[in-house]
Amino acid sequence: MEQYLEEQLRCLCRSVRAADDRAVEAAKHHWDGIAKPLHGLGRFEDLLTKVAGIQNTEDIRMDRKAVVVFCADNGVVAEGVTQTDSSVTAVVTENFARGIASVNRMASVAGADVIPVDIGVMGEIKEPGVRNCRIANGTNNMRKEPAMSREQALEAIHTGIRLASELKDTGYDLLAVGEMGIGNTTTSSAVASVLLQAPVEIVTGRGAGLSNAGLEKKIEVIKEAIALHHPDPEDPMAVLESVGGFDIAGMCGLMLGGAIYRIPVVLDGLISLMAALLAQKFCPLVTDFLLPSHMGKEPACGMAMEKLGLEASIYGNLALGEGTGAVMLFPLLDMAEAVYRENSTFEDIHVGAYQNFEEDAAQKTAHTETDSFEKEEQA
Ligand SMILES: O=C(O)c1ccc[n+]([C@@H]2O[C@H](COP(=O)([O-])O)[C@@H](O)[C@H]2O)c1
Numbered sequence: 001m002e003q004y005l006e007e008q009l010r011c012l013c014r015s016v017r018a019a020d021d022r023a024v025e026a027a028k029h030h031w032d033g034i035a036k037p038l039h040g041l042g043r044f045e046d047l048l049t050k051v052a053g054i055q056n057t058e059d060i061r062m063d064r065k066a067v068v069v070f071c072a073d074n075g076v077v078a079e080g081v082t083q084t085d086s087s088v089t090a091v092v093t094e095n096f097a098r099g100i101a102s103v104n105r106m107a108s109v110a111g112a113d114v115i116p117v118d119i120g121v122m123g124e125i126k127e128p129g130v131r132n133c134r135i136a137n138g139t140n141n142m143r144k145e146p147a148m149s150r151e152q153a154l155e156a157i158h159t160g161i162r163l164a165s166e167l168k169d170t171g172y173d174l175l176a177v178g179e180m181g182i183g184n185t186t187t188s189s190a191v192a193s194v195l196l197q198a199p200v201e202i203v204t205g206r207g208a209g210l211s212n213a214g215l216e217k218k219i220e221v222i223k224e225a226i227a228l229h230h231p232d233p234e235d236p237m238a239v240l241e242s243v244g245g246f247d248i249a250g251m252c253g254l255m256l257g258g259a260i261y262r263i264p265v266v267l268d269g270l271i272s273l274m275a276a277l278l279a280q281k282f283c284p285l286v287t288d289f290l291l292p293s294h295m296g297k298e299p300a301c302g303m304a305m306e307k308l309g310l311e312a313s314i315y316g317n318l319a320l321g322e323g324t325g326a327v328m329l330f331p332l333l334d335m336a337e338a339v340y341r342e343n344s345t346f347e348d349i350h351v352g353a354y355q356n357f358e359e360d361a362a363q364k365t366a367h368t369e370t371d372s373f374e375k376e377e378q379a
């Protein structure tokens with residue numbers, strides 16, 4: 001079974017095709033014809049152009065949106081790395097289905113659906129609105145043993161891939177990823193330390209809230225887990241199995257599914273960035289299908305964003321999870337789309353189009369950087 005799932009994953013990853021260059025060029029051309037300063041909407045123009053490349057058309061569609069919230073528990077919570085205990089995961093998971101969690105409030109403003117998925121919660125879930133895709137009742141304690149088996153990791157990834165396929169077929173144009181899981185900033189910081197090859201102290205933050213002593217304990221536990229398993233940073237399966245979580249694996253799958261079935265996936269905070277780094281190891285083209293939203297408060301977010309070659313548009317010091325930061329991007333995308341679709345063009349208002357001097361600007365920036373580097377060298 002394990003070998004079959006692994007081979008199937010490899011096959012699916014190989015089927016991914018790059019963004020459509022023709023649609024990208026057509027979208028850029030369309031932006032440049034709109035009556036406004038060239039590239040005046042900055043990164044928001046780039047995001048919509050990226051959507052064109054994913055959807056293979058400059059006639060982009062972002063009407064139906066959903067945030068898929070992967071909920072799971074983490075065995076490492078037994079080590080005292082969090083302020084609340086694991087029972088909170090089940091409570092908040094049920095609240096997603098009841099429509100009363102933070103992400104529900106925000107999604108309702110943005111006109112998006114919330115799809116809660118139990119991919120490995122420990123407690124009982126009674127709400128029928130939660131999708132039951134549970135792999136196990138939480139992971140093992142990574143400080144003592146691998147967080148999950150290889151087969152479980154593969155099952156969780158395939159769950160995410162299948163969800164992307166199903167949601168694309170249902171008619172969604174845009175997906176966001178979210179998560180809920182007490183302890184998942186501990187697993188994510190461990191993944192960050194391994195994949196970014198950075199010291200645990202540098203990549204570890206306070207998660208949902210920790211004292212100085214709590215943070216020290218969290219750092220120690222992560223160090224011990226990494227020392228126990230020594231996962232190869234080039235082997236995403238090994239990293240997931242040893243120090244990952246079912247939520248991270250499911251999110252990684254949804255991102256891979258976005259690339260396979262060509263549906264854009266909006267990233268959220270730390271946990272989603274770790275899933276994206278893993279997805280990039282499985283399939284380097286995946287980043288063409290990911291839309292960054294915000295730069296989270298956790299210290300590893302900036303490093304991960306850089307490694308992914310992505311740039312955030314929202315700098316809000318967010319650390320809520322649930323997909324809230326991703327959902328925050330939705331109305332901004334809608335505003336950019338209104339300009340893209342409905343604004344008058346230079347031709348409509350009988351004004352000559354602006355010439356594009358971006359190459360000049362890029363050259364100038366490069367020169368200035370070289371000049372200041374030379375000055376520094378001389379000093
Ligand atoms: O998305 C983030 O960057 C983020 C940063 C800090 C906390 N969280 C949320 O808080 C929970 C994890 O925090 P902790 O301290 O239990 O590891 C989890 O449910 C996440 O959704 C999320």
Ligand SMILES: Cc1cc2nc[nH]c2cc1C
Pocket residue numbers: 084088092179180181208320321322
């Ligand atoms: C109440 C609560 C809601 C959350 N949402 C994401 N992480 C969370 C952690 C807590 C404790």
